[in-house]
Amino acid sequence: MSEWIGLDQIDETAEFLCSRLPFRPFVGLILGSGLGEIAESVLEPTTVPFREIPNWPRSTVEGHKGQLVLGELEGQRVLVSQGRVHYYEGYSMAQVAFPVRVMQRLGVRVLIVTNAAGAVNPEFEPGDLMLITDHINLVGMAGLTPLRGANLDELGPRFPDMSQAYDRELCEFARQAALEHGIRLREGVYICLAGPSFETPADLRFLRLIGADAVGMSTVPEVTAARHGGMRVLGLSGISNKANLDGSTVTTHEEVLRAGQMIVPQMSRILRGVLRRLAFP
Ligand code: HPA
Numbered sequence: 525m526s527e528w529i530g531l532d533q534i535d536e537t538a539e540f541l542c543s544r545l546p547f548r549p550f551v552g553l554i555l556g557s558g559l560g561e562i563a564e565s566v567l568e569p570t571t572v573p574f575r576e577i578p579n580w581p582r583s584t585v586e587g588h589k590g591q592l593v594l595g596e597l598e599g600q601r602v603l604v605s606q607g608r609v610h611y612y613e614g615y616s617m618a619q620v621a622f623p624v625r626v627m628q629r630l631g632v633r634v635l636i637v638t639n640a641a642g643a644v645n646p647e648f649e650p651g652d653l654m655l656i657t658d659h660i661n662l663v664g665m666a667g668l669t670p671l672r673g674a675n676l677d678e679l680g681p682r683f684p685d686m687s688q689a690y691d692r693e694l695c696e697f698a699r700q701a702a703l704e705h706g707i708r709l710r711e712g713v714y715i716c717l718a719g720p721s722f723e724t725p726a727d728l729r730f731l732r733l734i735g736a737d738a739v740g741m742s743t744v745p746e747v748t749a750a751r752h753g754g755m756r757v758l759g760l761s762g763i764s765n766k767a768n769l770d771g772s773t774v775t776t777h778e779e780v781l782r783a784g785q786m787i788v789p790q791m792s793r794i795l796r797g798v799l800r801r802l803a804f805p
Pocket of ligand 1: 780
């Protein structure tokens with residue numbers, strides 16, 4: 525797969541999936557590190573391993589299962605990606621966003637993205653859930669965006685609006701679902717770095733200064749492509765570790781995966797609450 529992706533590749537993959545899936549999805553769900561379990565509640569699932577899907581980028585990171593699951597969840601037709609790829613794995617940003625492009629061609633109009641993230645806001649604790657109300661596209665500002673290159677006019681405009689990247693109504697559904705289940709839902713700004721090294725204390729002080737509440741290595745390229753394609757987006761971060769602002773603690777991937785698993789039940793309840801409200805408003 526080349527760095528640049530054309531509509532022909534996207535449609536080749538979409539057509540393959542159409543031949544394997546019994547129906548078209550309306551909601552796309554991307555599950556981040558340690559959060560893959562959420563796909564297990566999908567009813568009458570049809571699964572397709574990433575390795576069988578032409579052009580599909582394959583994750584090399586532990587904690588990502590590597591398959592698509594189509595089925596029904598809370599009355600919605602959902603397509604769940606158990607895992608994602610990241611820029612630091614060596615993929616281009618266009619490749620990172622490829623699954624979102626395919627979802628768009630399959631008919632997905634609502635994209636829900638989840639991730640594990642480090643707390644930058646000092647009030648956040650590991651195990652917290654954060655509703656992403658906005659993001660800082662730091663790597664995008666430096667040129668790393670899936671929209672670089674010839675614009676795919678069939679998918680969206682050359683200069684897409686980003687004034688409301690995270691859909692207000694979907695955010696409200698998430699707040700209602702959290703309230704209903706007595707879950708404390710934090711809110712804030714997610715910032716995407718290229719990774720894979722975690723941040724230095726000075727990096728983290730900088731990120732806090734420029735307005736970030738949580739930091740991770742994913743999500744923003746996918747959301748950029750989704751908004752380009754006119755999808756409505758909801759984003760949820762599972763806070764896996766505290767920012768190490770003074771250099772006194774160490775962050776590890778194992779810690780991130782463990783926290784992800786801890787967050788699964790609450791993340792599931794919120795996702796299901798949002799889907800229910802979407803299906804039966
Ligand atoms: N930094 C960057 N990405 C992350 C972190 C972090 O602390 N935790 C989980 N993903």
